[in-house]
Amino acid sequence: MLTEFGKVLIFFLLGGVFVGVTLAVSRLVSPRRPSKEKMMTYECGEDPIGEPWVKFNIRFYVIALIFLLFDVELAFLFPWATVYADLGMFAYVAGALFILVLFLADCYLWAKGDLEWIRPEPEIPKLANLIEHSELITPPGSSPEKEHAPVAS
Amino acid sequence: MxxxxxxxxxxxxxxxxxxxxxxxxxxxxxxxxxxxxxxxxxxxxxxxxxxxxxxxxxxxxxxxxxLKLLMKEDIVPARADKILFNLAPVIVFVGAYAAFAVLPFASEYVGADLNLGLFYLIAVSSFGVLGIIMGGWASNNKYSLLGAMRSAAQIVSYEVPSATALLIVAMMVGSLNLQDIITAQSGGFWNWFILGGPKSDVVLASGAVIHADIGNFVFLPLLLATFVIYYLSALAETNRTPFDIPEGESELVGGYHTEYSGMKFGMFFMAEYANMFLVSAVAAVVFFGGWQSPWGITLGEALDIPVLTLLEGVFWTAAKGFFFVFVMMWLRWTLPRLRVDQLMYMCWKVLIPASFALALVVGFIVVIR
Structure with missing residues (x-):
């Protein structure tokens, strides 16, 4: 008989075999009539503009890095969780310090603003705003002191 | 068996x-x-x-x-990365299926009885992210790439609170084996972890003893909060509403599987459903006694019919799993979709600090008792 991890390997292989067989059956029974339009990248019916493989929001990269740190440290906590109750207070304090350091890291990220997602802050026009920034509606020539550009962060 | x-x-x-x-x-x-x-x-x-x-x-x-999905034409966009495009559904489904290896369906049935089952589960459940990123990138479609990026960020972020929530239960049991976690909850619904865990000493299969008494009711509010954290994270990890921004159809068409058609789309679909059941069944195993019946005894054991015991175990696993799957469907038509920034706020500023605090408190109580 296989070991337990051998069975896990069989699970992985079976999943792959299942997908392979299903896709093969689908290939046998489905039609194949490719045309230029059909093979075009979908962009709401228009011709695709530009390359999709572009720079994406850097926030995703930061999140991935943070996750890597947190997940690796969590992995260390699992063996601790199985034995700390038998080892008593010393083991608990050691683990608690570890969790506190993780918590501190979360606070640091919070304070640094790495967890903030960029949000548009539209300026809603109000009569009071217009009066306050009356220089915006005064004729040119008088230099506006308060430059009030819409915040686009 | x-x-x-x-x-x-x-x-x-x-x-x-x-x-x-x-x-x-x-x-x-x-x-x-x-x-x-x-x-x-x-x-x-x-x-x-x-x-x-x-x-x-x-x-x-x-x-x-x-049948329709099987007979649909399989379209691979001309500008897609063909190898990765075809590999992505395989990886997504294999990741979902491999996690079922350690899920106990009954006292007699668990695919592979690993002694670090919980750890394996957490490791393998994030395997699917690779497939999602792969599919989203290989599609060479803007919607797919955006959907894949969002999905990956969401799944990996919520991995942290959900793993911490499972860690809290592992701390109480002192074992990562899922069968041990279920054994610890034997005897009736009042011993389930959602209600504070075992109320009397439990002997695990390995011979280890969990010391417990009626005072374990102090864990009830803590573990209830842990369950809420786990379930919310599980919703996010399976990309279900209200956390379904990766596939928000009003902005991203279909998310990472926009370009997929026919049975390859079907595989993404299957994987999503398999994952829904997986996280629900894990919630049932860890917090609701897994294959144990709510009153602790089974008809099969009482009548000494092993087959009946097996079927009862599968029934309770499926029933508890289906219930949480149903709650997911229910929430889908109840709650509106969150925004990306709300999603990240929820995870990093609410669930993660809360789960760390719970881990500290639960650990402290376990040690001093």
């Missing part, structure tokens, strides 16, 4: 393969039921009838859907 299959088939390797195929059979049956349940529950929530044409009350609709 494993010995029975081995005796029946004779060949060791073949018997093990049959043993490992059983969850796949379960997933296929479950997917058929869940597709219909999703359509019907959605329509009933909206005061509609739902599918009614295929068979009585439309009960053959999922079969028609599967």
């Amino acid at each position: 494993e010995q029975f299959i081995h005796d029946l088939i004779g060949n060791d390797l073949l018997a093990t393969i049959v043993w490992c195929v059983l969850p796949l059979v379960f997933i296929l049956g479950y997917a058929i039921v869940a597709i219909l349940a999703e359509m019907k529950s959605a329509s009933w929530f909206q005061d509609r009838l739902g599918p009614m044409r295929t068979g009585p009350w439309g009960i053959f609709q999922p079969f028609a859907d599967v």
Whole structure:
């Protein structure tokens, strides 16, 4: 008989075999009539503009890095969780310090603003705003002191 | 039961393969039921009838859907990265299926009885992210790439609170084996971890003893909060509403599987349903006693019929799992979709600090008692 991890390997292989067989059956029974339009990248019916493989929001990269740190440290906590109750207070304090350091890291990220997602802050026009920034509606020539550009962060 | 299959088939390797195929059979049956349940529950929530044409009350609709997906033309965009595009559905489904290896369906059935089952589960459940990123990137489509990026960020972020929530229960049991976690909750629903865990000493299969008494009710509010954290993270990890921004159809068409058609789309779909059941069943195993009946005794044990015990175990696992899958469908038609920034706020500023605090408090109480 296989070991337990051998069975896990069989699970992985079976999943792959299942997908392979299903896709093969689908290939046998489905039609194949490719045309230029059909093979075009979908962009709401228009011709695709530009390359999709572009720079994406850097926030995703930061999140991935943070996750890597947190997940690796969590992995260390699992063996601790199985034995700390038998080892008593010393083991608990050691683990608690570890969790506190993780918590501190979360606070640091919070304070640094790495967890903030960029949000548009539209300026809603109000009569009071217009009066306050009356220089915006005064004729040119008088230099506006308060430059009030819409915040686009 | 494993010995029975081995005796029946004779060949060791073949018997093990049959043993490992059983969850796949379960997933296929479950997917058929869940597709219909999703359509019907959605329509009933909206005061509609739902599918009614295929068979009585439309009960053959999922079969028609599967057949349709099988016979649809499989379109691979000309500008896509063909190898990765074809590999992505395989990886997504394999990731979902491999996690079923450690899920105990009954006292006699767990695909692979790993002594670090919980750890394996957390490791493998994030395997699917690779497939999602791969598919989203290889599609060479802007919607797919955006959807894949969002999905990956969401899944990996919520991995942290969900792993911490599971860690808290592991701290109480002192074992990562899922069967041990279920054994710790034996004796009735008042011993389930959602209600504070065992109330009397429990002896695990390994011989280790969990010391417990009636005072364990102090854990009730803590573990209730842990369960809420786990379930919310599980919703986010399976990209279900209200956390379904990766596939927000009003902005991203179909998210990472925009370019997929036919059975390759079907595989993403299957994987999503399999994952829904997986996280629900893990919630049932860890917090609701897994295959244990709510009153602690089974008819099969009382009458000494092993087959009945097995079926009862599978019934309770499936019933508890289906219940949480149903709650997911229910939430889908109840809650509006969150924004990306709200999603990240929820995870990093609410759930993670809360789960760390819970881990500290639960650990402290376990040590001083």
